Amino acid sequence: MVLDTPTLSPGEAMVLAGLPMTEAGDAARDSLKASGLPNRRVEAFKWTDLRAALSEPVADPDGSAGLIPACLQEALVLDFAPDGFGLEGDKDEGLIIETEHSLPMDGAGPVAVLAAGRAPRAVVLRVTSPQTRPIVLRRHPGAPMRLRIELADKAELTLIDMGLAAAGLATGLIEADVGAGARLIRYSVQRGGAQAIDLTHTSVEVANGGSYAAVSLMFGAKLARAETTVCLAGSTARCDLSGAYLLAGQSHADMTIRVVHRAPGSETREVFKGAVQDRARGVFQGKILVERAAQQTDARQNHHALMLSEGAEIDVKPELEIYADDVQCAHGNTIGALDDQALFYMRQRGIDAVTARALLVEAFVTEVFDAMTDPGLRDWFVGLARDWLAEVRA
Amino acid sequence: MLKIHNLHVDVGGTPIIKGLTLEVPAGEVHAIMGPNGAGKSTLSYALTGRDGYEVTQGTATLNGEDLVSLAPEERAAKGLFLSFQYPLEIPGVPTLTFLRTALNAQRKARGEGEVSVPDFMKLSRDVAKKLGVTQDMLKRPLNVGFSGGEKKRMEIYQMALLDPRFMILDETDSGLDIDALKVVSEGVNALRGPDKAMLVITHYQRLLDHIKPDRVHVLAGGRIVDSGGPDLALALEKGGYDRYKDAA
Amino acid sequence: MPAVKETIETVESIAEYEHGFVTEIEMDMAPKGLNTDIVRFISAKKEEPQWMLDWRLRAFERWQTMQEPSWAMVRYPAIDFQDAYYYAAPKAKVELNSLDELDPEILATYQKLGIPLREQEVLAGVRGAPRIAVDAVFDSVSVATTFREELAKSGVIFCSMSEAVREHPELVQAYLGSVVPLSDNFYATLNSAVFSDGTFVYIPPGVRCPMELSTYFRINAAETGQFERTLIIADKGSYVSYLEGCTAPKRDENQLHAAVVELVALEDAEIKYSTVQNWYPGDKNGLGGIYNFVTKRADCRGARSKVSWTQVETGSAVTWKYPSCILRGEESQGEFYSIAITNGHQQADTGTKMIHLGANTRSRIVSKGISAGRSNNTYRGQVSAHAKAKGARNFTQCDSLLIGDQCGAHTIPYVEAKTPYATFEHEATTTRLSEDQLFYCRQRGLPTEDAVALLVNGFVREVLQELPMEFAVEAQKLVAISLEGSVG
């Protein structure tokens, strides 16, 4: 097969020009020059065409990183801005923060390569004991972020990553090693404007008895894609992923998830919900891969979405790839409109249609936040969802 | 008929049956009672050869033939039948198909000829009538969507149809309503005979009112800790298992 | 019920592919390779009109610019398309006037396969036995089509594709390529250029086809590709049930089968299309076997039309096949029922597409995959509802069963919703046979092999029920045979 070198679009050329002179920058440059950004003919980008989104130069970064909620006032804040990285707040024992200029990459795929390439250096968190103080990753518009997390055996850490760009290309690469019996918890909120492009790749490897739990809330952007790869490399490891996407206007959000079971006796639970209206587009791709050695795997994935108006689109590809026989794997997917009967029931009791809809959508979507143990954070997520509903019905 | 001597059974590496000795002669019905978790179901699985129920010591024979070394289906062909405490649902397999296949497999193993389709249909209808099993239940896939009581009734139906020699009934009474208990008990009693025997596991006297046992045993802590006549069951009903705490 | 017993007996008695024999017969072959001359040769052999040749040449031109698809989860060595014969036909003794003139070797072949070609044989059977009209395709050509006169009485056209091109050009020209366009995909385009024969069916308005129609495909010649083309048109308010069966001799080299099937259902028409695919799967070590790259598509063109695909896929070394429905007419319905079994080194990537274009269209997908040995079995399906498909509904159930720890089972559904007034439900599970159920069966006296056969038949029953009776029994046997030796 002959691979033509593509002519880069003005947007791609601009991304290329902005790459720093680092090893990772070189790798990203080579990949861009060789094949450009992935377009819809690339299977994994079938419904999220990066090349099309970046055909024109991206608007200059604009907006803020968003307000840190009251429940996180005590948190340690890592600030990622286009021009550098800063730190705010107290650091506890058992946490070491360093930066590195060159690191081998764990993540894979064009988004990971691009995110690694754009970050002039990587921030490395070494966690040697359980941390009670959460860490906030405050991502400013247009910022490149690269974060490496190493959780020693039995260590624990809670991460909150948030961004609220009106415009600009923001990229993130998070690579985490979760040691034996260690726990990494992550909450993320993504919200971008019509001129913003948010690309984040997360790659987590979990050792024996360790766990990774993540809850994400996406409101989309011109194009937002959150890729997550979790490799349960040790036995009896756990992965709990849940999330919601709420999309209106022209926004586009893509959750692409891949969980790999590599050793026996691990468990995965995924629950995702979406609500999409106007001309927005939600994409959910979730793959569970069970390797031959991963007997006694128990993996379940659920995705349920609501289409709230004409013109919206939801594309889903749940996927099971199974090579071990003593397993229990399942996925379920539903897409449809709100339940007419429930709507009628509420209206019969005197609630107006608009309110009834909002209540039903809220109940439907926020169910995925039940998994959050911290009531402050859960209220924050529910509040964000509620605000969105109030905004879009106005 | 059934002879169990110093039987030890491990489940998942944990010893559950710890030196159980029991004899049920032909023509008799013995009841086993005992607290939850005593090992009653474990005994029935070990006797029928379920995977994971490992006999580590002792013997179990049926009419002098060793059971422990046989595959479950070989034991079934020798006439050993277990009415499960929790009967399985098998989607897609019609009840009658299942039973005809089982019956003929057992007959084949015993060197007997197959039962023809018309004979089988007649047999299945006759038995169904006696046990109050509806044709609709027979048409459905095995036990799928059946109520708890219907499943138990179906177990006894299968038992009547396969005509085994040694029957183990593991809590067949649980889930049955009063009328069903009568029907099922009558069905069970009809299967008694001089060359047959039964082991009835139950928690309640009310079953034993219908199926009169010759002997009653108390299983606690993996052993038979007491044996007696039918009166023992009445005494247990009143006094509970407290007095066996130390014995176990 | 008897079928289960039979299944078990068959498992005991047959351990190998039973249709693996070769028929020795004089063949008329085109030279190896593929070029415009070969395309012209095929067209000339079939005495085709100019428009048909032009169509083939356009397809060939297009094909040369296309690349073999690589997205399926199947791996096989590159196919040398120049190293195969594209035309093989039994040497005909001029025009056949009756079956008696058919080469006795061929008649014997079909007899051995249990396919009735002599109408009197069918008629001589037990009264009330089902009557099936058969089109027998032997390598590149249709050798016999039965019950034609009786069908003609009700206006049903049932003949070979070559004959249809000559005798019913208006129908062929109007519909050929209207469902699977000439440029659709690599294999379909190849087929369009070199298709040799196949079956043509037309059911006139309001006619319920008086008997099951069937085509029986047999690849016999070595190093020969088979490229048949089937076109079924169900005119307004008509109904037809069509069966397709396939076998091939055992050969060490891989043989290519790239068929195209087009179904058109007009207003209120219904087509039921059943396949039992039992091409030679290759030997224990994965040597030989058919590459089955097939494009099957139905166009539910008219309002309230309905197409139901049922397939039992047990054969072939590699299967690449997605019988699909374009639900264009309002309230039209599509169904896909599938059993795909892979064993040994077989690879199957199969599923369906349900494209909802019209309002209130409905589709239902039930897929049961069973992987054993060292095989890989993939369900790949697409369901989409376009903006105008208000009230569309899909329900999909995909279950996979793994037998042994050296195989793979994969599920890849694509769902695209472009209207809020559509409802999609998809459920998928992957497990192995339940140990508890196995024990329960064995407690009742069933040996392990029988218990497995019984449970597997239970697992696929929902799909078997969709097959016409006499096919269901056949399929049930096949299920057991295909899994032979897979339980250790």
Ligand SMILES: Nc1ncnc2c1ncn2[C@@H]1O[C@H](COP(=O)(O)OP(=O)(O)OP(=O)(O)O)[C@@H](O)[C@H]1O
């Ligand atoms: N896989 C296992 N590993 C370890 N212990 C087990 C396992 N399965 C069962 N057991 C234990 O074995 C004991 C005996 O269980 P069994 O089912 O035989 O009790 P039972 O006498 O039938 O009780 P019940 O009256 O409630 O039916 C219980 O304590 C149970 O928890």
Ligand SMILES: [Mg+2]
């Ligand atoms: Mg019990």
